[in-house]
Amino acid sequence: MSAMSSNNWSRRSLFRAAAGMAAAGTLAACGSNNGRGGGSGSGKNLVQYFHAYGEAGTEQAIKKYAKAYTKANVTTQWITGDNFEQKLFAALLTDNAPDLFEFHPQIQLVKSGQVADLTDIISPVKDDFNQADIASHTVDGKIYGVRMIDDPQFFFYRPSLFEKAKVKVPTTLEELIEAGEKLTTSKVKGLFLGNDLTPLERPLIWAAGADTLNEKNEIAYHTDAVVDGLKQLRKVFTSGNLLLGAPADWWDPSAITQGLCAIQWCGMWAMPVMQKALGDDIGIFPFPKVGSAGKPSVYNGGWSMFVNAKGKNVDAAKEFVKWLWIDQKEYQEDWSTSYGFHIPPRTSLAASATKLKTGLPAEGVKLFTDYGHFDNIGWTQAMIAAWDDVMANVVRKNGDPEAALDACDKKVNAELKKLFG
Template identity: 60%
Template sequence: MSAVSGPHRPSRRAILRSAGALAALGPLAACGNNNGRGGSSSGGGKSISQWYHQYGEKGTQQAAQKFAKAYKKADVSIQWVAGDYGSKLSAGLLSSSGPDVFEDQPNIQMVKAKQAVPLDDIVGPVKGDYLPADIASHTIDGKIYGVRMIDDPQFFYYRKSLFAKAGVQVPTTLDELIAAAAKLTNGKMKGVFLGNDLHGIAAPLVWSAGADTLTADHKPAYHTDAVVGGLKSLRTLWTSGHLLTGAPTDYTDPGSFLNELCAIQFCGMWAMPAILAKFPGDVGVFPFPKVGDAGKLSVYNGGWSAFVSSKAKDVDAAKAFVKWLWIDQTAYQKEWALNYGFHIPPRASIRSQATKLQSGVAADGVKLFNTYGHFDNPAFTPAMATALQAVLADSVRSGGDPGKALDKCDTTVNGQLKQLFG
């Protein structure tokens, strides 16, 4: 879901991964306080503060308030956090006045800093109903942190009519994507939009080059010849005049595609209802294309999960609320995933009821997710993600040497790994 009118703000990966960082980032900025219970005392004196980032889709804030108001065992207040959610949450988790329940993605720093509590007792009984990858990505040191709320695959949207007119086939390699962008560019429209700073494609580029962020034994896995080649190709695209840059909204928002500023846009499944409404019968999706001879198609799976802060006023009460909302209330979970943009429910029992995702372009998106999906590695810390994103800034946007940019990234990543694993 969006923070801009499409989903999570630029750079989405950095925002999602940054909230568990260890360093304090300054005082918490004011957040919109929307009390879901209207200050009633029906919660038996217990109160819970629940934080969300500012979703962009219409109805999300009202839904969150409705869910909170329906809970009868505590007074739940909703903090609808505008702006840089990651930084504000990071500061909040270091404060006694921070959230009791919050949404984020799991990372090992959050756990080592003891900012979240394990949730095995509430997830365990339904563990088999979740996607195995969602359980694995939330398991750190043998314990489950966080309850997955939604899965958000990211891929490319394109206009079928524009492809037909230009004689373009769906790209399966990065070189083909670059060639398609050239054919689709005209006086009014650029061929492709990858985001204003390219941060969103950092990990997909690595995966599509047949590499990974880290090895299973926690070593850098992204510094390969194929990744270097992909960076050089992206530099060619950056300087070609066929890539949309400086767009009014970033890749997380479908505005550039909807306003016909580009023929192809990298975005997320959350944007699908708006895109299908604007261009009915004229939309297709495809994964991030292969990079190099050993490349593989890839789809980045983001999303949000609910966590309980170790500094919660009443940890047990906070866990009970998370269990009630994100495990017991399956109707609310289905509503959250399907009524405000499209998201994939992480539980098999709910996915089987998601008829909106079982046909057409939505079904194509689910198939891409199932076939090519990659989940975040919780050991790839926010600082590592930022360092990888800086590689694109240095070598693609600024034209620096890709090998040297990756060397610089290696220094940060190896330093982080040494701190974490010795």
């Protein structure tokens, strides 16, 4: 799951998650963050940028993989704080730009010549990747970026609290709002949807039977059902049943594990921490349908590895990406399932990952398969920021949804014209 356009991280945008992956559980015990002291290789020096994942052990794992590579010295900049995107994009403009970096597929990176074409290294194993991941990284038949993990997001809930309040698992947005009301007590809020509600933007659009953009790269989100969904979220926001200003944001499971809420929007990465804290008293359900034409939705965030096409060592960086994210299946599975649960983008690994075969993780995989939506490479950071404004103006400030969407349309259309003519 996370992000682009310099103001975006400060606004804690969805992307931070789309990103999705950020912090689940205790923060990793970080060693030195200077990124020096990488691989045991000879020859080229390569630098890779990662955002600071929340799951313990992740930094050590990424550095361990790099150290095992013998054809180059690979050092890792482990970027802490909420401004990974700002630091990454600032660095890409300098002589100290990383050779490779993790991010999400966004077409402006391709159009500006920032990311290298990786078709040659991915093509031989293309059929072993989730085809939706291949599609979300493809422009004009060329593949840019290798998906490392898929990160489905959904609602987590406490079955014991549902039983006590005689609440059934919601299948519509109205039912979710009712559940939030019935589950709210003097000590526990019914719902936690993130401190600024931005993670719900795309799930809401899809659950209303709409989309961000259509196949012709035209606006597809401005529908009556989406307007109705925004009005309903405004109702939730003012109901008193919503946890606001939680100690950590939606991507961290602490709101539900500490008993602050009965239902929390979060990602599959946080399952191990929740299970450790709550045992069997945790369940999941997708974003429920909005309106009669809607259907449940799950956002599949995740992170991908890109090669800086403007870097000094493009071929060496591509060789390392191929070695780690295409050839080293053991490391790929370790990365997906040892530090939090993520779905491996490689279908062979997803099929063999034992930790995802039973219980709650298996339910998560099923929701991912049945209701999942992936990144659209044409939905850029500027568009995400425009939708953040809709959420702020309508849900948090009681603005008119049509007026807010009209303003959003202007910004999105200007961006589409710039990108697609």
